[in-house]
Amino acid sequence: MAFGSVVAALTALVLLILIRFLYILRWSGKPLHGKSRRTYSTLIVLGSGGHTAEMLNLLSVLQKDRFTPRFYIAAATDNMSLQKARVMEDSLIDVAGVKVEETAKYLQIYRSREVGQSYVTSVWTTLVATAHALYLMILLRPEVILCNGPGTCIPLCAIAFLFKVLGIRWSSIFYMESIARVKRLSLSGLLLYKLQVADQFFVQWPELQRKYPRAEYVGCLM
Amino acid sequence: MGDAEDGVRPKRTVFVTVGTTCFDALVRAVDTREVQQELSARGYTDLVIQMGRGTYTPKKSNGEDGSLVVDYFTFSPSIVDYLRSASLVISHAGSGSIFETLRLGKPLIVVVNEDLMDNHQTELAEELAERKHLYCARPQALYKTIADMDVESLLPYVSGDAAPVAKHINRFLGFPDD
Numbered sequence: 001m002a003f004g005s006v007v008a009a010l011t012a013l014v015l016l017i018l019i020r021f022l023y024i025l026r027w028s029g030k031p032l033h034g035k036s037r038r039t040y041s042t043l044i045v046l047g048s049g050g051h052t053a054e055m056l057n058l059l060s061v062l063q064k065d066r067f068t069p070r071f072y073i074a075a076a077t078d079n080m081s082l083q084k085a086r087v088m089e090d091s092l093i094d095v096a097g098v099k100v101e102e103t104a105k106y107l108q109i110y111r112s113r114e115v116g117q118s119y120v121t122s123v124w125t126t127l128v129a130t131a132h133a134l135y136l137m138i139l140l141r142p143e144v145i146l147c148n149g150p151g152t153c154i155p156l157c158a159i160a161f162l163f164k165v166l167g168i169r170w171s172s173i174f175y176m177e178s179i180a181r182v183k184r185l186s187l188s189g190l191l192l193y194k195l196q197v198a199d200q201f202f203v204q205w206p207e208l209q210r211k212y213p214r215a216e217y218v219g220c221l222m
Numbered sequence: 223m224g225d226a227e228d229g230v231r232p233k234r235t236v237f238v239t240v241g242t243t244c245f246d247a248l249v250r251a252v253d254t255r256e257v258q259q260e261l262s263a264r265g266y267t268d269l270v271i272q273m274g275r276g277t278y279t280p281k282k283s284n285g286e287d288g289s290l291v292v293d294y295f296t297f298s299p300s301i302v303d304y305l306r307s308a309s310l311v312i313s314h315a316g317s318g319s320i321f322e323t324l325r326l327g328k329p330l331i332v333v334v335n336e337d338l339m340d341n342h343q344t345e346l347a348e349e350l351a352e353r354k355h356l357y358c359a360r361p362q363a364l365y366k367t368i369a370d371m372d373v374e375s376l377l378p379y380v381s382g383d384a385a386p387v388a389k390h391i392n393r394f395l396g397f398p399d400d
Contacts, residue, residue, distance in 0.1 A: 036396030048242075050317035061388040066397060080242075144395070174391055179382075180317045182345040200394055202387055205349070216390060220382035222321040 017165065024164050029199045032172065040172075042067040043142035046074040046081035047150025054178060055148055056088050057221055064092060069103040071140050075152050076108045109136060109152055130155045141169040148176040149186045161197050176202045177215075179222050183207050235268040236261055236290075237308035239301055241316045244275040248314060248333050249294075251361040253280040258290050260368040266310060267291060272301060302326075310373070312364070315343035320350065325381055329373035330356040333364060355379045 044059070046052040052074075064070075070089070074081040089104045112126040133155035145160055147153035153175075160171040175198035177189045182205045185193060192198045193212055201215045209217035238252050249271060251257055261269065271280050271294035285291035298304070305311060305326050313319040315334045323330045332347040351358040354377045359367035389399065 031394045032396050040395060050321075053318045053321075058384045058387060061384040062391070063397075066392075066395075172395060174394075176387060178317065179321075180342055180346045182349045184342070184345070186342070200390060202390070204382075218386040218390070221384040221387065222317065222382050 020165055020167070024161070025196065028164075028196060037143070039066060039068050040143040041069050041071070041140070042144040042146060043071045043073060043140055043156070043171075044085070045145070045147035045150060045153040045156060046072055046078070046085060047148070047152065048075070048078045048081065050178060050180060051148055051150050052081040052084050054176070054221060055146065056084060058146070058148075058176060059088070067144060069105070071105045071107060071142060073107045073109055073136070073152070073156070075111045075150065077111060077114065078108075082106045082108070107136060109133060109156075112151055112155065126155075130158075133159050137163065142171055143169070145171050145173045146176070147173070147188075149178045149181075149188050151188055154188055154191060157192060157197050172200075173198045174200050174202070176221070177204065177208065179204045179220055181205070181208065185212065231265070231267055233268055234266045234309040235270060235307055236266045236310045236312060237270050237272070237301075237304045238312045239272040239304075239319055240274040240276060240314045241319050242274055242297075243314055243316070243335065244277065245314050245333075245335050246276050246278040247335065247337065247361040248312070248364075249273050249276050249278050249280055251333070251364045252312065253278075254365070256365040257368065258292070260365045261310075262288075262290055264368060264371075268293075270294070270304060270308075272296070272298065272304065315347045317343075317346055320346065320356070321379075324350075324355060324379035327378060329371075329376055331364070331367055331371070332356050332358050333361055334358065336360065350379075353377065 044055060046055055072082055072085040086106060110125070110129045110132045112129040113122040137156060137159045145157065147157065157173055160173055163169045163171065175189065175192050177185060181189065185208065193201055193215065202218045203209050203212065203215045204218065204220050206217055209215050238248065240248060252269065252271060258269065268291045273280070273294055273296055280294050281292065282294065283289060283292040305323055305328060308328055311323045311328045312331045312333060313323060315332050320330070320332060334341065334344050334347055347358045350356050354375070356376065357367050357371050392399065
């Protein structure tokens with residue numbers, strides 16, 4: 001008898017998760033209706049190379065009082081991105097000319113894999129990075145995630161999706177493919193596009209929009 | 223006064239930058255007599271090399287024998303001033319360096335680092351070269367690009383705009399249009 005109840009309970013649980021999963025897929029990518037807020041806590045994923053410059057460029061046209069508090073995250077081995085974000089935040093003054101309250105947080109996350117690292121050891125480091133991402137996401141539970149390509153965004157977006165399924169937090173994920181990607185998507189972009197994890201997926205060159213029709217072509221940002 | 227003034231050309235600086243990367247092939251290429259003679263022939267007087275994490279150190283020169291004045295450094299908190307005072311920029315293919323230079327309206331030769339695996343940087347350099355905003359060159363053929371280039375024919379790059387993305391994001395989240 002007990003065995004039968006366990007099976008029934010497990011089946012019910014699996015069905016529930018499946019239904020929830022389908023619900024997420026149905027509503028992902030649809031503009032928020034009825035869930036609109038005045039402010040959104042925002043996780044901003046930075047990266048080495050041009051990624052941080054492009055992200056800060058995007059932030060410069062977003063109204064800061066709508067996207068607050070802001071959490072900046074970069075790989076532990078990236079020495080410059082968080083500093084650049086700090087400089088930008090420190091320079092913010094609001095309409096009245098008053099310095100904006102310092103609510104921004106700056107965090108580091110372990111990289112899944114360093115450039116040139118062997119794939120064998122990468123299995124372990126990816127697990128560590130994912131566990132770290134889970135810890136940070138539980139801490140932050142952002143309502144909006146902005147990312148533009150660094151591999152560090154993958155574990156974070158995966159967990160954000162998990163949180164959606166489990167009903168822990170609904171994060172709107174906006175992915176902006178880098179301007180350096182003209183004909184092919186980056187690995188991060190490809191993953192998020194194919195698995196339909198991002199709510200909105202932006203590309204900066206027209207050929208990408210032709211190849212990936214669910215992407216939104218927005219022209220060059222830089 | 224006197225003869226010292228004659229034959230003194232206005233200073234025209236070539237700035238070479240590899241960003242935060244290691245790009246020995248480019249530093250080596252600009253350290254060759256071939257390239258430096260070509261730059262001199264095109265009217266440039268000074269060469270400043272930002273070598274980043276490179277392991278190859280170029281030779282300095284004070285240009286006494288009429289050749290280029292050559293200097294180098296590894297990093298600088300901001301290369302904007304070097305870009306501003308340059309008459310020609312030779313850069314690795316990083317998007318940050320490329321757009322920083324294009325925004326300042328400087329003639330630009332982009333050199334792609336073929337030693338990088340999964341070289342996605344070529345796409346951007348080639349696209350912008352096709353649109354005539356810059357020249358693209360391989361390290362070994364740099365001297366040829368310098369010899370053949372016509373910087374007057376380069377088209378100015380009009381800065382992009384992040385506003386369309388902001389509009390999409392705002393609309394998605396239910397904010398009224400600005």
